[in-house]
Amino acid sequence: MESLMNLYHEVMKRADPRLQGYPLMDTPLLMTSILLAYVYFVLSLGPRLMANRKPFQLRGFMVIYNFSLVALSLYIVYEVRLEGWAEPWGLSTYTWRCDPVDFSQNPEALRMVRVAWLFLFSKFIELMDTVIFILRKKDGQVTFLHVFHHSVLPWSWWWGIRVAPGGMGSFHAMVNSSVHVVMYLYYGLSALGPAAQPYLWWKKHMTAIQLIQFVLVSLHISQYYFLPSCDYQYPVIIHLIWMYGTIFFVLFSNFWYQSYTKGKRLPRAAQQNGVPKVKAN
Template sequence: MLGYYNYLIEIGDTLIKNKFLLNSPTPSFVFLAIYLLLIYVIVPQYMKKKEPYTLKTIIFFYNIFQIVACTYVVYQFMTPLSEPLYNWNCDTFTHENTPKSQRRLKICYYVFLIKIVELVETVFFLMRKKLNQISGLHIYHHTSTLLLVWFLTRYYPGGLTAFWFMLNSGVHVLMYSYYFVTTLGPGFQKVSSFLKPIMTLVQMVQFVIIIVHVSQIILNPKCGLPFIVFGIVVFDAIFLFFMFASFFKATYLRNDKKKVK
């Protein structure tokens, strides 16, 4: 077991060179262990006899941070337009040390750091006592995404990965822009309420696009990515798609039926 763990550390993209939090899976597992301890034990116990916090200012600036950070990631992946860091078609992945691969690794690394920051959202829900928003989908999405992004950044920070990270960051720009609008008051919440189910559909469309895009690993062996990447990404995308679909059906379609009755 120890030998396999050392193997995981030794292999991978040679460009990371002891990059903070990337060299080993241990930091990610530690973050997730702390995350689960916080959301299942520490914060619920702390909030047991307390009134819910509003956290309006913190959430206001958190949404701004996410919008700016994700917009920056999308911008960096798409520019310069003459040689963007992503490609819809198979962008052959190699471990060659070039200015483009170094820049691509840097942006993938930023995505990984953003995913760590996103874990705080569950703590916000708990402190506001919005327990209905802490579903199995929510927790699985945060934990699986962090591990998947670590894996792709650590071993394959380029090729098809760049497109997936850019797509996900673009979706998050839309998502956090919607969240930001809802923090501006009841009037804005009412006007933007029609967007809520659309945000879930956008997430689902994202997973379909990723499944189609990753199929190039099978269709074009020259992509330079192994079958394990196809298996992990497709499994996660399909699982999340059906979880979001189930959430959409339970939350919005049933509500529509109740209104008709």
Template sequence: MSNITQGSLNGFISETQNQFFNLLNREMKFDKEVDSWLFMSTPWPVFSILAVYLFFVLIYGPKMMKKREPFNIKTIMMAYNFIQTVYNCYIVSAMFITPGVSDYLKNYVCHPDETENSSLLIRQFYSYSWHFFLSKVFDLLDTVFFVLRKKQSHVSFLHVYHHVNMVITTWTYLRFFKGQQAILCGALNSTVHMIMYSYYFLSALGPHMQKYLWWKKYLTRLQIFQFIIGLTFAVSLFFYDCSFPRVFAVYMIADVTLFLYLFVLFYKKTYSEKTKSG
């Protein structure tokens, strides 16, 4: 009896694996031009960057800074925050400046038009996705600056997980799935980051700016709102049976749900405790 049960279980697991990999093979999309772009041909450069990042911010950096004074990198940070603001602004504006984007997303958000008529626009979507991925690589410098300024308490699990996860997710999406629907989530995320880096730029100007930065907690609320929108969108893509990779849709739902939970916890811990102590 136990042999029959074990055999049935093994058969079920094997069949589930076969169905999963068959689904994955059907949904993956490859493109010689896109897959040859910087960082896209192989995962090793991205994994190497993330490995160096994790080693520095979690091990080597804190040890190096233990007996040192914090680095004065105000000018570097201001330049970085300004560049990030402009870069994210470029990603968002390019989408809406490009002719036909709004009409395409309005008419084909669920079932993309992949005919020759939309080929040039789709190439533009791929280009936006690549720039979006690259912005996530640049985001890693946030943590490096925390370490160099001896603000290791800012290097939380949420912070590090968020940065690493976004690099892996955006690379995987563009390398293997290349759907156009997620462009909307990318535009929303870049808008949030444009506002966020504007805040960081103003904050880096000095203590005299703090009285103008009362809207910091609303920035966190905006990030939470972003995850709610993203989760709703991912669920809609899945349950309306849109032409979007179902494997990636399920991943997005799980991933954004976790982000939403972690950011809500962060918000409660940060601002509820401040209210109580105040």
């Protein structure tokens, strides 16, 4: 415990002071408590509360929720591209290669801090994905992959953003938010009911888009290992992003194989007006 506390204090000494005062960012205790409560609810409390109750429909809420996340994801993509990754339009301050974090008080750097926090905050909003599963008694959709993604990744992202909001590590935020625009658009349309079903033929392609996401993130971050020199300040973040990109590529490839190659797909009734079996970025 003493070693862990020493490590914690060492990390917090390096915390970016510009994030002080942002919701959830002053201490890891609040965000850790939220994630632990989330895991407890979706794996224990929620199913027990719903055991003798009829499933909630929640169609109206799901429509509003999913389309709100489409709008939020679009805004995050716009902000990240404008502040760092819009080189073709002459607006970029990034090189797409080794980009260290700008810890200055420049307006551009502060804007990246804000959008990095917003990206993290969106992950806590997305915990509602699993709560919806539980309330609708879609317990079969609460897979290991789903819970792992929604709990472990926000926890690790908190540390990365608290220490290094920006730089080459922000590329995955832009790609991930772009994928979420497509993903939550699908879920929002699906929640509209049978009338929208003929327009949802592209469900299979969402998994392909997710796989492409992991390839792009891993390839981009892998540059670090081959560049002659790189001044990115926190290499451990590079290692984590590469590791997560690789792990999720393997997990989603297995989902693709099980769902579309072997034909083990959910019954159509289980897919209607809801979210597919795996809902992750």
